[in-house]
Amino acid sequence: MNGHSNRETAAVALSLLDLTNLKDDCTEAQIDALCARAQTPYGNSAAICIWPRFVAQARNILGTGHAVRIATVVNLPSGELEVADVAAEAREAIADGADEIDLVIPYRKLLAGNETAVTDMVKAVRAECAGPVLLKVIIETGELKDAALIRRASELAIEAGADFIKTSTGKVAVNATLEAADIMIRAIRESGRKVGFKPAGGIGSVADAALYLSLAETIMTPDWPMPSTFRFGASDLLDDILAVLSGTQSAPAAASSY
Numbered sequence: 001m002n003g004h005s006n007r008e009t010a011a012v013a014l015s016l017l018d019l020t021n022l023k024d025d026c027t028e029a030q031i032d033a034l035c036a037r038a039q040t041p042y043g044n045s046a047a048i049c050i051w052p053r054f055v056a057q058a059r060n061i062l063g064t065g066h067a068v069r070i071a072t073v074v075n076l077p078s079g080e081l082e083v084a085d086v087a088a089e090a091r092e093a094i095a096d097g098a099d100e101i102d103l104v105i106p107y108r109k110l111l112a113g114n115e116t117a118v119t120d121m122v123k124a125v126r127a128e129c130a131g132p133v134l135l136k137v138i139i140e141t142g143e144l145k146d147a148a149l150i151r152r153a154s155e156l157a158i159e160a161g162a163d164f165i166k167t168s169t170g171k172v173a174v175n176a177t178l179e180a181a182d183i184m185i186r187a188i189r190e191s192g193r194k195v196g197f198k199p200a201g202g203i204g205s206v207a208d209a210a211l212y213l214s215l216a217e218t219i220m221t222p223d224w225p226m227p228s229t230f231r232f233g234a235s236d237l238l239d240d241i242l243a244v245l246s247g248t249q250s251a252p253a254a255a256s257s258y
C-alpha cells in the first residue's frame, strides 16, 4: 500500500474493518443500525464486532451468506473469568451464529508471571472454535506495557492456536499503538505461522489506518494485509472511510505520504 492514494487506503481499510459496537449500553436498535452501516455503497466491512447477547439478532439480520462476518467477544473486558465460563460463552456465541471469537487473555495473571493461565485459556477457547470459526486473541498491550511481555504474550497466544492476535479491548487507558503493533507483527513473522494482526481501540481516521497498514507491509510484505490476516477493530473509523470514499472530506496530508 505504500504510495497509495487516500481513497485506495480508505477502500482497503473498509475491507479490513471489524465495525465495532461494544458500548456497555448498546441496544438492539443500534445493532440493527450497525448491520446496515456495515454494508456500504463502497463495499462491506469485513465484520461487525458486538457483545455476545446480540449475535443471534445480527445473524437474523445478516443471514447465512457471511458477506459481513459476525465477531463477538468473550472474557471482555476484564480477562478475569474462569476458563470453563469463557469456553461456555464462546460455545453459546458460536451456536448463535458467531463467525469469530475475540478472546481476552488473563492478562493480569500474565503480569503476575503466570504464563500457563494464558495458554490454558487460549487452548480451551480454541477447542470451541472448530471449523471455520476464527479465534482472535486480545493481549491488552496497554496494560502489559513492557515490550518483552507484549512479545511473550504474542508468542503464547500464537503457540496456543490463535488465528489473529489483537492489541486491545478498547476499554483501557492505552489501546492500539504503533509500538505494540511493531512487536506483535514481528512476533507473527518470526513464528512462521499464518496468523493475522488486529489493532483495536482509538483508531478513528484513514490517516491512522494508513500508518498501521504501512507498518504491516514493511515488516511483512506489501500484499500481506487482507481480511484473513489483518483487521482494524474500530467503532468510529467507518465515518472517515466513508467521508474519504464519498469525496466529502480529504484525509489529512499524513495519509497521502503513505
Ligand SMILES: O=C[C@H](O)COP(=O)(O)O
Binding pocket: 020, 022, 049, 168, 169, 170, 171, 175, 200, 201, 202, 203, 233, 234, 235, 236, 237
Ligand atoms: O475491538 C475494538 C475496540 O473495542 C474498538 O475501540 P474504539 O471504540 O476505540 O474504536
